[in-house]
Amino acid sequence: MRIGIDVGATGIAGGIVGSEGSVMRELVIATRPERGYERIVMDIAYIINTLKPRLQENGVKIENVGVGIPGIADEKGDVIYCVNLGWKGMPLGRDLKKLTGLEVFIENDANAAALAEHAYGSMKGADCGVMLTLGSGVGGGIVIGGRLHRGFSGAGGEIGHMAVGENFYNCTCGRNGCLETFASARALERYFMKLVEYADEESSALQAVGEAGVVDARTIFEFAKRGDLLSLMAVSRLSRYLAKGIVNIINMLDPEVIVLGGGVSKAGDFLLDMTREQVEREVLYKGVRHAEIKLAEFGDKAGIVGASLIPTYNANPKE
Amino acid sequence: MRIGIDVGATGIAGGIVGSEGSVMRELVIATRPERGYERIVMDIAYIINTLKPRLQENGVKIENVGVGIPGIADEKGDVIYCVNLGWKGMPLGRDLKKLTGLEVFIENDANAAALAEHAYGSMKGADCGVMLTLGSGVGGGIVIGGRLHRGFSGAGGEIGHMAVGENFYNCTCGRNGCLETFASARALERYFMKLVEYADEESSALQAVGEAGVVDARTIFEFAKRGDLLSLMAVSRLSRYLAKGIVNIINMLDPEVIVLGGGVSKAGDFLLDMTREQVEREVLYKGVRHAEIKLAEFGDKAGIVGASLIPTYNANPKE
Structure with a gap:
């Protein structure tokens, strides 16, 4: 049995992960980043220490404990x-070892999500698979060999910070043209509002939320499906640049499978079909079998499940 | 000892490759693609059959025979x-086996060049290294694990067909914004001529080659170094987009080393310094150690040397 913790900007979620990727005994604590590193570490440790005896009292061996973070960590944690x-330069792995007595592994959260899909989901068994997490930003995880x-x-x-074109605003990373500025929920919202500002066209999506309302990505997708023109234009642009990013990945890594996860991927087949069509048009070697593009199978639980797999994937190549 | 053959659009070059990457007994035959597949295969076989006895008469065992082609092949050759x-769907590996009696391995030429750099050159020993071949087009080769x-x-x-921006003309592959349309010799020449057409500025590079002359990439680099404004503008744009591509590779694969080869890389430190500076500005995780950007060590011989290594790299992972 394994313990996985997913640390996000809003919540710290942890649970016991079963052998087929099921999550049990989930615990969630609000992150409130402004509290600072020490308090958050104590909360992560609290979750681990709460879950640990539940495993031990049943005589189950704890195989792995992993924590996914919205950042990067070295192999020492x-x-x-x-x-x-x-956070910058925090000894998270070592601090958690002190507080829990367990070896705790740290990894980027989008990488962790890719592991969940690779172990149990849409890219199960793939030698080379790439996952794109299309949320408020765009994250990525790559499995090779x-x-x-x-x-x-x-x-x-x-992969969210792969430049794929030129955009009307810069990415938070300082570059222009990052996939994240085209294919994230925030990018969709931002481009939609730009369209509203400049277009002469009315949008029923805008009317639906009212004057003071915020048109979020979900609403834009919903109205695009119903044929609202501005919504459709915004979604079509997102899909076009998403396809650009996907074709870049295909031309570069030629993976077996590319998986789309995160909130934006909830648009489902509507987005998938549009994107696949564009990929077909742009891919370099037409007629040569290329990566299948699929939706992720894990939803919100990808973070916890993937985090619990970190040590396995780091320590044990393939066999 | 190994035999490597580099098949290009202009020449078929083959040689015996020594243990440290030296090339002996080189033979070159003009390709003339219009002759068709069969004649070219016979010439490749002729080169192999000429080199083979020179090895055998000295009692040397032929370890590998590989052919690099400007295209892609499956693992069966x-x-x-x-x-x-x-060419499309030609059984090159099998045909060469019939004509030479040897197992012959086929691989993309840019991939082969990367193998030469990995075995003996600028990315020797790297766990993950990426090579960009900046020639009339842009090729790439990736070593992982x-x-x-x-x-x-x-x-x-x-990697030449990774979209990194939006360009004033489309790539031969049909997409817009491919790295090849920004960072190849042809791209440089094309953009330079566009500048000449639209700018009010005189260019000494243009004057140097005369009215009827062709301003090639080498001339543009040469005059850029001497301070010719239009040449400098063209080189600076090439370098800016090359850096975009390199940062994309860093953000995606975080390799140990990125090597620049091909004719354009002969611009040397002039191009390298400019590009490194731009990479520093754009890379996502500032202050985190990222791939060293280096010039390739093999020149024209990368193709032959790399081709001779194909079977080794395909058959024997790491150990």
Whole structure:
């Protein structure tokens, strides 16, 4: 049995993960990053220490404990960077060992999500698979040779920061044209509002939420499906650039499978079909079998499940 | 000892490759693609059959025979696509076995060049290294875990066809914004001529070659170094987009090293310094150690040397 913890900017969620990727005894604590590193570490440790005896009292051996963070960590478990939480150079793995008595492994959360999909979900068994997490930002995780591709500094898989075009605003990372500025929920919302501002066209999506309302990505997708023109234009642009990113991945890594997860992927087949069509048009070697593009199978639980798998993927290549 | 053959659109070059990457007994035959597949295969076989006895008469065991092609092949040695030569679905590996009696391995030429750099050159010993071949087009080769990353269909490493921006003309592959349309010799020449057309500025590069002359990439680099404004603008744009591509690779794969080869890389430190500076500005995790960007060590011989290594890299992972 394994314990997985998913640390996000809003919540710290942990649970016991069963052999087929089921999550039991889930616990959630609000993150409130402004509290600072020490308090959050204590909460993570609290979750682990609460789950631990529930396993031990049943005589179950704890195989793995992993924590996914919205940042990057080195292989010793030191956090290199974690922008959303304001962390830099924190010895998270060692601190958690002190507080729990267990070896705790740290990994990027999008990498962790890719592990969940690779172990039990949409890219099960793939030798090379890539996952894109399309949320408020865009994260990525790459599995090669059945192992997580962490990269030299643990900074690999940041596919959201692949420049794929030129955009009307810069990415938070300082570059222009990052996939994240085209294919995330925030990017969709931002482009939609730009369309509203400049277009002469009325939008029923805008009317639906009222003057003071916020048109979020879900609403835009919903109205695009109903044929609202501005919503459709915004979604179509997202899909076009998403396809650009996917074709870049295909041309570069030629993986077996590319999986779309995160909130934006909840648009489902509507987005998938549009994107697949564009990929077909753009891919370099037409007629040569390329990566299947699929929706992720894990929803919100990908973080916990994936985090619990970190040590396995780091320690044991393939066999 | 090994035999390597590099099949290009202009020449077929083959040689015996020594243990440290030296090339002996080189033979070159003009390709003339219009002659068709059969004649070219016979010439490749002729080169192998000429080199073979020179090894055997000295009692040397032939370890590997590999052929690099400007296209992609599957692991059985069938050519999937080879646009410049007009080949599709040709059983090159099997045909060469019939004609030479030897097991002959086929691989993409840019992938082969990466193997030469990985075995003996700028990315020697790297766990993950990426090579960009900046020639008339842009090719790429990726080594991961000490092995060539061929991808699911052998189509991996086509980094020249990674979209990194939006350009004023489309790529030969049909997409817009491919790295090849920004960072190849042809791209440089094309953008330079566009500048000449629209700018009010005189260019000494243009004057140097005269009215009827062609301003090639080498001339543009030469005059950029001397401070010719239009040449400098063209080189600076090439470098800016090359850096975009490199940062994409860093953010995605976080390799140990990125190597620049091909004709454009002969611009040397002038191009390298400019590009490194831009990479520093754009990379996602500032202050985190990222891939060293280096010039390739092999010149024209990378193709032959790399081709001779194909079987080793395909058959024997790391150990």
